[in-house]
Amino acid sequence: MEVLSPHSLDEALRLKSEHPDALPIQGGTDVMVAFNFDRSRPEVVLNLNEVPELTGWSRSNGELRLGAGLTYADAMRAELASLVPALAEASRTVGSPQIRNRGTIGGNLGTSSPAGDALPPLAIESAEVECVSVRGVRRVPLLEFVTGVKRNVLAGDELIAAVCLQPSHAPQTFMKIGPRNAMVIAVVSLAVSVGDELRASFGSAAPRPVLVTAPRSDAGTFAEAVAAAAAPIDDVRGTSRYRVHALRVLTERALDRLAA
Amino acid sequence: MRISIRVNQADHEADCWEGESLLYALREKLGFPGSKNACEQGECGSCSVLLDGTLVCACLVLAAQADGHDVTTVEGLGDGDDLHRVQQAFVDAGAVQCGFCTPGLVMATVDLLAHSAAPSDDEIREALSGNLCRCTGYAKIFDAVRAAAEAR
Numbered sequence: 001m002e003v004l005s006p007h008s009l010d011e012a013l014r015l016k017s018e019h020p021d022a023l024p025i026q027g028g029t030d031v032m033v034a035f036n037f038d039r040s041r042p043e044v045v046l047n048l049n050e051v052p053e054l055t056g057w058s059r060s061n062g063e064l065r066l067g068a069g070l071t072y073a074d075a076m077r078a079e080l081a082s083l084v085p086a087l088a089e090a091s092r093t094v095g096s097p098q099i100r101n102r103g104t105i106g107g108n109l110g111t112s113s114p115a116g117d118a119l120p121p122l123a124i125e126s127a128e129v130e131c132v133s134v135r136g137v138r139r140v141p142l143l144e145f146v147t148g149v150k151r152n153v154l155a156g157d158e159l160i161a162a163v164c165l166q167p168s169h170a171p172q173t174f175m176k177i178g179p180r181n182a183m184v185i186a187v188v189s190l191a192v193s194v195g196d197e198l199r200a201s202f203g204s205a206a207p208r209p210v211l212v213t214a215p216r217s218d219a220g221t222f223a224e225a226v227a228a229a230a231a232p233i234d235d236v237r238g239t240s241r242y243r244v245h246a247l248r249v250l251t252e253r254a255l256d257r258l259a260a
Numbered sequence: 261m262r263i264s265i266r267v268n269q270a271d272h273e274a275d276c277w278e279g280e281s282l283l284y285a286l287r288e289k290l291g292f293p294g295s296k297n298a299c300e301q302g303e304c305g306s307c308s309v310l311l312d313g314t315l316v317c318a319c320l321v322l323a324a325q326a327d328g329h330d331v332t333t334v335e336g337l338g339d340g341d342d343l344h345r346v347q348q349a350f351v352d353a354g355a356v357q358c359g360f361c362t363p364g365l366v367m368a369t370v371d372l373l374a375h376s377a378a379p380s381d382d383e384i385r386e387a388l389s390g391n392l393c394r395c396t397g398y399a400k401i402f403d404a405v406r407a408a409a410e411a412r
Contacts, residue, residue, distance in 0.1 A: 001278035003261065003324040025322060029302055032320040035279045036300040045278065049325050096390020097368070098317045099302055182389030183303055 003045045009053040009132070012159060015046060017134045020156025022046040026054075026069055027102035029095065030111045046159075054106065054161065059083075064167055065130075068106025068160045072118075073097075075105065083167045086121035086191045089174035093117060093189075096182050106160045109145065112152045115204045119146070120191035121174050123201035123209045127165040133157040139164065146208040170195025171258045175250045176203075178237075187238040188246045190226070192254035198222050200251060205230040205243045223251035263327040267292060268336030276323040283307045283318035285326070286333060294334035294363045305391030308364040308371075309333050315371040317390075334363035337370065346370050349408035350401075357395030365391045369405050378409055 004022065006012040016022060022044035025031045034040035048054055054069035057080060064083055066075070072091035074080065081088030087105075094100050094117050108118040109129055119142065128139040131154060142163070146152050154160065172193035178184025189203035198219060200212045212229045214222050232243035264273050267290060274289040281300075286292040286309070296306035300319045307318040310332040318331075337344035343351065346369045356362050365388060372379055372387035379387065384405050393401060 003278045003322065005324065005327070025325070028320045028322055028325065032281060032322060033301045035322075036281060036319060041279065045322070045324075047322065047325050095302065096305065097371070097387060098305060098308055098315050098390045099320075101314045102316050102320060182386075 001041065001043065001045065003047055005047040005050050007050045007052075009051055009161070012046065012048060012051050013132060013134045013157075016159055017157040019044045019046070024048055024110060024159060026104045026107045026110075027071065029099050029103040030107060030113075048106075048159070062166055064165055066105055066163045066165075068104060068109070068162055070105045072100035072103050072105075075118075076100070084121065084125060084165070086124065086172040086174040086193065087118060090117045090121045090176070090189070090191065093174070093176045093181070093184070093186075099183075105163060109142075109160055109163060110152070110154070112146045112148075112150050112208075114149055114207055115186045115189070117174075117176065117186060117189060117203060119209050120189055120201040120203050121172070122163060122165065123211050124172060124191045124193045124199040125165040125168055126211075127163050129160060130162040130164055131155075131158045132161040133159070137161070143209050143211055149207045168193060168195050170199075173254050173257050175254060177246050177250070185237065188232070188243045188250070190247060190250045190254060192251060192258065194255070194258045198255075200226045200254075202226065202230060202247055204237070205232040205247060207231070219255055222255065223248045226251045261324060263323055265290070265326050265328075266330045268332060274323070278324060280323050281319050282309070282311070282321040282323050282326045282331070285323040286318060286331070292333045292335050295367075296360055296363055298360065302390075303392070304361070305364040305368060306361050308367040308391065310367065310371065315368060332367075334366055337366065344370070345411045346373065346404075346408045349404040349411060353400050353404035353407055355396060355400040355404035357393075361391060361393040361395075365393065365401060369408060372405070373409055373412070377412060379405070 023042040072094045075091040108116040127142045129145040170193040176189040177187045186204045193199045198214045227248040232240040298304045298306045302317045
């Protein structure tokens with residue numbers, strides 16, 4: 001195993017193009033578990049902690065750009081929480097303080113787990129993933145970025161630089177079910193917004209992110225529409241049947257909470 | 261690979277395997293066994309340390325990622341028998357049974373009190389939510405955190 005620690009984005013992209021199989025590591029909250037349990041032994045690890053271009057967030061022309069290295073703890077802070085409140089709510093449910101201090105939005109996208117807590121709140125805001133390589137930059141809508149369970153469209157030479165969105169400023173919320181509040185992988189999660197239309201996206205109930213939309217006049221049947229869009233599996237955390245039921249209940253509660 | 265880490269205000273170097281965690285480096289290479297190794301997946305918090313002043317699970321940091329960085333472990337809090345006020349509060353409150361989780365809980369409490377001088381019970385609950393104790397039932401740990409806050 002070899003660890004490469006580039007100190008600029010340019011250097012990181014050059015190294016990724018030279019080592020397309022290199023595994024990027026940012027906060028390490030997924031990658032290190034795989035190392036510690038002998039489940040992953042990549043030949044090359046690309047440590048992105050020292051790449052300053054990936055940290056922080058910015059706004060220009062109304063667009064919000066979240067660096068791939070933005071931590072959940074960063075996303076919970078007031079200024080960003082006011083722009084993407086459901087993402088802040090989701091971030092608060094991730095792991096523990098220790099995990100939120102290290103885990104990143106970019107890492108959540110890169111892992112592309114159906115249970116990724118950042119994905120539903122980003123999906124309802126029509127976020128796009130900024131993929132960069134020595135060949136250039138491309139933007140992929142989040143719904144197209146994730147192609148299946150832990151699979152995405154990133155090419156071997158690409159890294160996730162950021163996730164971009166136009167904050168809708170629509171009332172929005174995030175909910176998650178698990179056996180306790182902390183340290184929980186979602187049994188199901190749900191993000192809902194009530195703006196010009198009703199929007200919902202859920203976690204742990206389909207192999208890839210799904211966006212469900214409906215006119216506001218359809219609030220009465222929206223919970224059923226969300227449940228119908230789910231394609232969950234039975235696993236150690238819950239049954240398919242329970243997950244569909246929970247999504248129906250959570251959607252109704254979310255609409256109540258948002259007073260739609 | 262050789263890494264340089266500042267641990268508890270002193271510079272250290274260690275030869276590490278590229279895939280090993282900061283926790284392994286601290287315990288097995290650098291002589292800091294205070295941070296405990298239990299779950300190795302960020303669930304239990306027993307390995308909590310401050311990395312550049314931020315509370316993290318040392319088991320989830322690649323040792324190579326800590327190269328050139330600053331780490332504070334539980335060994336860096338007190339000075340010999342002169343305990344840090346959080347450590348003293350844990351002793352005084354009897355917030356320790358088997359003691360395995362204690363270093364992590366002490367580090368999480370130090371981090372909490374650095375950000376919130378007089379935390380509410382809800383804040384304490386949230387701040388310690390990543391640290392598991394299977395002996396005490398947490399009541400005496402809460403007493404210790406409250407006492408440490410008041411001892412400031």
